[in-house]
Amino acid sequence: MSSDTPSPHPPAPPAPVPPTLADPLARAGSEVLGGPAGRRLAGEGPWWARSLPVSVALASLVVALGALTKHHCRAQGWNSPDQFVHACYSDLPVVYTSSGLAAGLGPYAEGVSLGQPPVTAALAWLVGRAAPAQVSVEAQRAYFDAGSVVLLLAALAVVVAVRVSAGRRRGWDALLVAASPVLLLSALVSFDLVGVALAAAGAAAWARRRPVAAGLLLGLAVAARTYPALLLLAIVLLAVRTGRWRATATTLAAAAAAWLAVDLPFALARPGAWSAYLTAFGDQRAGYGSPWVLPQLVQQASGAPDAVGLPSGAVTALAVGSWVVWTVLVAVFVLWTPRRPRLAQVAFLLVAGFCALGTSFPVQASLWLLPLAALALPRWREHLLWWVAEGAYFGAVWLYIAGQSSPDRALPAELYALLLLVRLAALGWLVACVVRDARRPAADPVRAVRGLDDPSGGDFDRAPDALVVRVA
Structure with a gap:
């Protein structure tokens, strides 16, 4: 056969990269299960053995x-202090029986105080149709069961979206979401996972170069939780770097249209109830998990009987000021680093700063970071350290809250403060690793795979630079 004759069989696509072949910690851990992956996990085995x-x-x-x-x-029943001592607290049943939904009222009706964005508020009301309209343990149980089914579907949607965003060769990175203790501990604490699922689906649509679908899903995600707006900001920052504005503008327009379609009717019909989740931000003290609660913990540890910490205005100013500074630093980093950062890296940095510097950092907010961390830093060692810190903090915060109604079962303020700092330090370590990988692509597990640039980057994948800022 002539060398110019095309082969009757096209070359097989590159095989996926199982973590036990590429990640040292996963490889070491695989010895318990019989050693590193073989051809079955490399995409050549039966369908049920694939990522x-x-x-x-x-x-x-x-x-x-x-x-x-x-x-x-x-x-x-969800009663204090048992629900905190046993670390089984969940917003779902508690909010159902305390917000007015159990009376059969709508999400923004008079007498209902949800304080949630429209998609989350509407979902909370819809789930309530599966529970008795009464304040009782039976109603709480029915509501929790129905909500758990919804959140299971949301968790699966997140896993599928991460698998799509990671691409065929890095498909096993979805295990960093599926196996995470963060998912185990926090998935059923609130409806946050629904917003995470919408955001992850929007990111997956962007990765598949579907800007309209990406915008619609991200717009709905912002209408469920506010943080997905930072994913849109990450897209804008990379558009500035690459000059790829057509898909970006389409996504932004679709996101704005989806958000307005959901929010505008509620804003016009019930402006006070609709805006409650926005206006409450400016009038709250530092919440659990926030670094701004540390002054109050120091006062408590020193024996102050009425420790109040920072005033609400100061907390808001510190949080907003920190967010502005952090966003500027990330923007400079995106435009300055020698090689364009990956989209997941930029989004993770923005959301991590939003979480760590906010007025509160509840345990369920770590779900916002989970899919972004899997895509930005698919390295098992760093995730394991983060998981340990999150698990320790999860137990600590509930025991600390339990002490407010049952002092004999309380966690001391100084120990809670220590574990809060450990959690923030673990997140800071992830941020440092992402920055390192963006500056040194050879250390990036994704770009270290031959032929890969930014599988979740969509229109930015393999895009040349249009603007690079050099900082002396």
């Missing part, structure tokens, strides 16, 4: 185990 089915099955198991950790509250 997506394995990740979906594992995520289902993890969420089910998370539901088991709520068993005490599900059986006895």
Whole structure:
């Protein structure tokens, strides 16, 4: 056969990269299960041994185990201090019976105080249709069960979206979401995971170069949780770097249209109830998990009987000022680093700063970071350190809250402060690793794979630079 004759069989696509072949910690851990992956996990085996089915099955198991950790509250009711001592607290049943939804009222009706964006508020109301319209343990249990089904579906949607965003060769990175203790501990605490699912789906649509779908999904995500607006900002920053504005403008327009379509009717019909989740931000003291609560913890540790910490105005000013400074630093980094950062890296840096510097950093907010961390830093060692810190803080915060109604079962303020700092330090370590990988692409697990640039970057994948800022 002539060398010019095309082969009757096209070359096979590059094989996926199982973590046990590329990641030292995953490789060492695989010895317990028989050693590193072979051809079955490299894409040549049966369908059930590939990344997506394995990740979906594992995520289902993890969420089910998370539901088991709520068993005490599900059986006895969500009562203080038991719900904190047993670490089985969940917003779902508590808000249902305390907000007015249990009276059969709508999400923004008179007498209902949800303080949630429209998509989340509407979902909370819809789930309530599956529970008795009464304030009782039975109603709480029915509401929690129905909400758990919704959140399981949301968790699976996040896993699928991460698998799509990571691309075929890095598909096993979805395990960093599916196997995460963050998912186990926090998935059923609130409806945040629904907003995370919408944001992850929007990011997956962008990765597949579907700007309209990406914009619609991200607009709905902002209408469920406000943080996905930072994903849009990450797209804008990379558009400045690459000059790729057509898809970016389409996505922004679609996102604005989706957000207005959801929010505008509520804003016009019930402006006070609709804006409650926005106006409440400017009049609150430092919440759990925030660095701005540390002065109050120091006062408590020193024995002050009425420790109040920083005034609400100061907390708001510190949070907003810190966000502005952090956003400027990330923008400069995006335009300055020698090689364009990946989209997931930029989005992770923005959201991490938003979480760590905000007026509060509740345990469920770590779910916002989970898919972004898996895509930005698919290295198991760093995730393991973060998971340990999150798990320790998860137990600490509930015991600290329990002490407010049951001092004999309280966690001392100084120990809670220490674990709060450990959690922030672990997140800071992830940020430092992402910055390092962006500056040194050879250390980036994604770009270290031959032929990969930015699988989740969509229109920015392999794009040349249009603007690079040089800082002396």
